[in-house]
Amino acid sequence: MGHSRWYGRIYDRIVIQTDNMEVIGAINESLLKGSNSTLIRCILKLLQNEENWLIEYVPRNENRKANSITKLAFNREE
Numbered sequence: 001m002g003h004s005r006w007y008g009r010i011y012d013r014i015v016i017q018t019d020n021m022e023v024i025g026a027i028n029e030s031l032l033k034g035s036n037s038t039l040i041r042c043i044l045k046l047l048q049n050e051e052n053w054l055i056e057y058v059p060r061n062e063n064r065k066a067n068s069i070t071k072l073a074f075n076r077e078e
């Protein structure tokens with residue numbers, strides 16, 4: 001499996017996480033039918049060049065925990 005680069009970092013796969021099932025449905029549906037949404041078309045265009053990607057549902061309460069951890073990390077770097 002190939003690796004992708006993003007700002008000098010190497011990664012094996014892209015994971016899109018959302019707490020909105022409608023977003024997951026819209027992205028999955030647009031894979032088959034296309035989309036009128038500019039944002040979804042941009043997401044799909046970026047993913048076309050990637051071999052290994054995943055769209056994952058994260059419940060809202062778990063998403064809040066991740067946001068809190070991210071804020072802590074950025075505050076420490078400052």
